[in-house]
Every structure is written in structure tokens, then in C-alpha cells.
Amino acid sequence: MERSLMKGNEALAEAALRAGCKCFFGYPITPQTEISAYLAKKMAKAGGLFLQAESEVAAINMVLGASGTGTRVMTSSSSPGISLKSEGISYIAGSDLPCVIINVQRGGPGLGGIQPSQADYWQATKGLGHGDFHVIVYAPASVQEMVDMVINAFDKADEYRMPAMILADGLLGQMMEPVTFPEIKQKNSEKTWAADGHKNKRKHNIINSLYLQPDVLENSVVERYKRYDTIQENETDAENYLCEDADIVLCAFGATARVAKSAVNQAREKGIKAGLFRPKTLWPFPVNEINEAVKNAKTVLTVEMSMGQMIDDVKLAINCSKPVEFFGRTGGIIPTPTEILAEIEKLGGAK
């Protein structure tokens, strides 16, 4: 299959089109705007709809409306914009609607900066809105994974009737790499729940997240959590690089994992037994996989473009059975392999 050179944002947008995304609602924000620009150009030709909303708030609610009719729909933003979308995401989750949400992260809090960041890990995995709910969170580490994961995200969102998020960052969005587009088998998921006009053939469908009776609301949440259990069982994904004999296992996701891998290679050249564990799904967190990866390690070093957020899940996942250390840069600074290697050496990186 032909490899072409594409920016992460554009490759992701193209993959969404190929995955059968029929509606896109967006609002400009750096560093994800190429997604909107690409779809503005291509969506109509592909028989779909591109619409620039008046705000992120409006965009996510347009997603709610389109998804409510059973249509494959996506929106995209960057950190501050995702905060604005969080109300709508909670409603979408509470209404059991599928959709795909892209967060090409930048530095925060507040207006922050526009350079790459991973400081929305907590937001994505734990606090994407009010109430008890989750979204599936994928963490690509290459332009190819931007493509593969968005295609998968549409299918999983439909399968489980819930939002799926691609948690990327400015580096992945802006960089170009070779990419190939896989053949896509369109899954025919019939959406019998959709509010798309009952054609006088069925009872009316209601898309709703309001349950004034506490017991009814509790039941609806508990039902949803049963689905979450299935997801935690079946949908985790991770990469394990040289962990088998590693004394020190680095844990990193997304763009940071690329840098960490370079550091692992440099450590190995120096005779230090280092490995890398890379979660590809952040929720569900790959608990079994990380326990397998660190079983022979003496130390775990979490590396993030934040002040340390995923580290909480790493500690929980391995039940603090090993010391879990942290190295991170934040504000839009990408850690360097040299810095990480120094940290590995500081932690003893036993030869």
C-alpha cells in the first residue's frame, strides 16, 4: 500500500472520512485547526457535512444532535476548547450516544500555550464532565496511529454507545510522517435507538440524560458501568518494548513515548537494562499489561509532558508493588532523550 507523507492532523481527518464520518462540527484553535481545514475542503465531496460552529460549546451540542439521529460524527479541539466541550460530553455520555472527540493537547492551565502537552490526562480519563461516566481514550504516538486509532474509535464508540477520544498533542498533530490508509470494512451497526424520525413505524425514540427518580438514574448509571466492565476486559491496548529483562521500566504515552524509547535505546547502548511500557488506551488503562511489563523490574519511571498525572494510574495499576518515579516537563516543553537518560542513570539504572 502506498505510503504518503501527511501531517498528523490531516491524516487523522482523512482517516475519519474513510471511517464513514458524516458530520464534523468544529471551532478554530491551535494546534488542531488543520483537522477543520482539511474537512472543510473534503467533507462535502465525500457526501458529508462540515460546519464551523460559533463556539466549542455549540460544536459539541451539534455533535449531540447529529449523533442523536444515528449519524457518525466527530469534533476536534485543543485543551481549552475541550474544557468548554465538557458539559456537552457529559450529556452525550449520559444519553448513551456515540461520537469521536479529538483533543490535540497544548499547555495549560488557562489559555496556557500552544506547544505540545499531556496535561489533560486527568481530564480525559477521570474528569471530562460532571457525573459518573467514562469515555474510551486512545493515545496515538505516531501519525500512523492517529489514523488507525480514529478508525477504531468510530467502531468502538458505536459498539459501546459512548464517546471515544483521541488524546493527541501538538507534536503529533503538526508533524509529518509516512502513513498508509488501511482498507476499511464498514461495520453495519443498526442504530435502532436513533431519533431520526419514526416514519410512523415505531414508538418515538427519546435521546435523554434526565432521570428525576434517583433509583431510575442509579439503574441507568449501573447499567452503563456494566458496559464499562466489558470495555476494561476487552479493549485495553499497550506496547511493551524490551521490558522482559528490564531493571527499569519507563512508562510513557503518546509523543513522550517516542522520546522515552530513544532514551531506552541509549540506555541499552550503555549497558543499562531499560524498557518501555506504552499504554495505547488510557481509559481503560492496561492494568494486566503493565503488571506483566514490570514484573522483573526494580523501578518504574513514568515520563510525561505534565507535572505527573498518569503516574497515579501506574501506581494504582501495579498496586505500588514497585517504586514509581517521575520525570516530566510541562508548559509545552518536550523532554529530551538526554534528560530522560540522565534520570534513568540517576535512579541507578543498574548495569
Add this chain to the structure above:
Amino acid sequence: MTHEIILAGFGGQGVLFAGKVLSYAGLLDGKEVSWLPSYGPEMRGGTANCSVCVSDEPIGSPLILQPNVLLAMNTPSFDKFIDTVKAGGTAVVDSSMVDSTTDREDIKVFYVPATELASENDLNGMANIILLGKIIKETEMFTLDEIKAGLEKSIPPSKAALFDSNIKAIQIGMNS
């Protein structure tokens, strides 16, 4: 073999495009490649740069801090990056635009009056491609045919008429 290249200059001088040409040439040559631009306000007229990796191995961090090849098209970029070039590396500088020099002796520096050469040869706006020609000659990163293939892929169909001028610019650079 891994080439780590930084291309830097003013927005509008075509450093991002030159980086794309190198990336495509690498891609067509079966290499692993990555291209990472600086982005944000500097894209709107200030300084712009991009990091390009061309390698036989999968690429880790696409952000280059110590390039082994530097293409510098303005003084601020030259000043910012010249000391980051790895020992043994190569710098190609548009001496029409850059008035600084370096006294580093552990790298090869080529001062090419690319902007003047471009205007003398009726190739306005192609100083970037002239410098690219110099780079591939001095580093032997790509052959003329390989860079031609990269150019063919990088030039959008609407500007296909400029292909021959680009080739001419590459040759001028190689012979400079």
C-alpha cells in the same frame, strides 16, 4: 545512518517546503522520515523552522536539538542554531541574508549567496531550493534523481509548472 536536519529562516522563505522535499525524497528512498514544523505566531511572518529526520531506523523524537545538518536562511536562525550543530556536521547558509559567520572548525560551513544566485538566474523565491542542492551535494544525502522525485511529490499540482525551475535551482546549488 540518520540525518537530523534543521531548516530555518523567515516565514515565506520556504524552509518548511524545503524540509518537505527532503522528507519526500527520504520516503521514496524507503527511509523512515519525520518532519516537524515550528508552529504558532512565528508562522505568520516571523522566523520559521522545521526538524527533518531521515533514517534507516524508526524515528524516536522528531524534535531535533542537535542537528547534523543545518540550513540557515536568516541571521536570527543562524545565530540560534549554529552552535547546536553536532561536531562533524554541515551547515549551509544563505550568505545573501546572513551577515554572521562562525569560527567553529569542527563543522563544515558553506556560505552560498543563494538569494542573489536566485535573482541572477530568474529564480526568485527559490533560494531555499538552491541551498537544498548544496546540502545534498555536500552531505551526499540524496542523488539528483532522488531529490527530483522528492520535488515532484512536494510541488502541488497547481504549481507543477515550477518543477523545471526547481530542478534548475537544485543544480545551481549543487554547482555552487
Add this chain to the structure above:
Amino acid sequence: MAVVFDRPKALCDVPMHYCPGCTHGIIHRLVAEVIDEMGIEGDTIGVCPVGCSVMAYDYFGCDMIEAPHGRAPAVATGAKRAKPDSFVFTYQGDGDLAAIGTAETVHVATRGENIVVIFVNNTTYGMTGGQMAPTTLPGQITQTTPFGRDTSVQGFPIRVCEMLSTLDGTALAQRVSVDTVPHIREAKKAIRKGFENQKEKRGFSIIEVLSTCPTNWGMSPVEALDRLRAEMMPYYPLGVYKDTSVKEEK
């Protein structure tokens, strides 16, 4: 025996939760009658607001989507753009439409979105117990303006139809009332026109319905209707503020 009066088919046979004397019931009925008469229930998607009519999804027989507070126009946009051949309407109160949802309201109109907005203006937040709304009249006492709305502090009410009639995307902006039989007939005609506009893809239609809130106004239903006529109508004159279909006919 001949049936002379019945529940419109597009209304579900369930008890409504609205207070005695509230005009929501009449307005629901008018929308349902129009849907019946046009035979479009199977192709209609309604969008509910947050406010007193939050549970309207249980009352209309067509497919329904519940929107976050103020976002019904955005939700309706998503539904309409995804299913352009369907009929989409929102049903919103004054707090939902003219306070928290102002941006969505203005932009759905200026985009000329082919939807109908039924805007129920009763000058108060009913569901939460009668606080000041963007349409609360100067001097009006509410829970959060206990001494009356002081325009030097709380500013002035918004006249939504007048505002939206300035936008090129608006096809119909009409203010009606349901306080008397002739007004109810006129209101229904306006709602029908809104849905016809949607069919003809003329653009955005808003029908503002002056409504009462006896409970939070602290009045009997009859007193409430008197207040509507005496205080609301002078500030919010009934009438057609924009109607592009008229131009077409000429």
C-alpha cells in the same frame, strides 16, 4: 356520538406536569396540531430545553432529543444537518433561549438554519422557582429581584423577535399570544408558517409566544392573563417582525 374535540395524534396520551393555568399545554397542543395537519410526525425531531418544558420529550409523539441548557439550537442544527429532510423544532423558554443560549440563538438564526424555534416567553425562570429572566419586565418582582427589576442594576429586557429580525438568515420572526381564542388561532397560523418555511427551506423561523406563569407570578390563571395583556403586550408588541414568505408571494 361525533367527536368534536380530541387530543392531537402528535401528543402522547400522558398527563402533563405543568401547573394549573400555565399556557404550555395550549402551545404544545398547537405544535402537535400543526404536525398532525401537515402529516409530518414520522419525519419530525423535536429538541427540548432545560426549563419547565424539559420533559416535553414525554409529551410529543415524534422523536425527541433533550439538550443541555441553552443549547437546543445547536443540538437542532446537528440533527437537521445530519438529516436535512426531517422537520426539526426546538421548544425553549426565555432563560434557556435568551440568557444562557443567546449565542446559539443568534447563530442558528444568522446561519438561516431550516428549523423552527418555539420560544415561550413568560418573563421568568419557572422551573427553578421564579427568578429574574432576560425578559423580566422593568420593575417586575421575582425571587432574585425582590424589590423589582431595577434597570440601573440589572439592565433591560431583551426583545428577541425584534433582535433576530435584523438577521439575514431569519425567514420568520413573529410574536403571538395564547391569551384569547383569536390570538390562539393566530399563534397556530404562525407555527404552521414556521413549519412550512422549513419545508420550503426558507431559513430560520422563530415564533415567540407570550405566556403566563401563575405559580411564580403569584396570581390566579385569570389574573395572569390580565397581566399578560396589561404589562407584557405593551413591552412585547404582538406582530410579524419579519416574514420573507410575503416577499416571495409578491
